Amino acid sequence: MIHIVLHAPEIPQNTGSIARLCAATDTPLHLVEPLGFKLTDRYLKRAGLDYWPHVKLSVWPDWQAYLQSAAPSRLVFTSSGNRGIIGTDYHRFAYEKGDALVFGSESTGLPDELLEGQPHLVRIPIWGCVRSLNIANAASVLLYEALKVTGGLPGSAAQP
Structure with missing residues (x-):
């Protein structure tokens, strides 16, 4: 099973869209505080539609609490703000x-201290004139690729 981790997400609509993605793929979603919104935010709820009851949601007060309690088997980081x-x-x-696919906040990406020395960094190539993809789009791209590779997608090559 693949997990999605959002570190300090800021925009409720993005988190709602990712929650909907997680409901559609039966993927656990972890939110690491601080959040730039309240979980009762109407934009968050609207973006997730009526799928919230189907989201395996965990909210963590900070990064250390996530690491200690969730005990991810392997962290895979991606960040639009990972300068260089x-x-x-x-x-x-x-x-x-x-794998836990870890995404940073929309405005700053992941903190440098989380990325330092991490062996598992992935990027989505961008050859156009934009700085980065929307976090919900990036989460979709990485999640479906990870599911394909690990056999989590029906009909994928890795599935028996």
């Missing part, structure tokens, strides 16, 4: 069952 840190292109990365 180049990771493996997402479609060439060797995803594993149990």
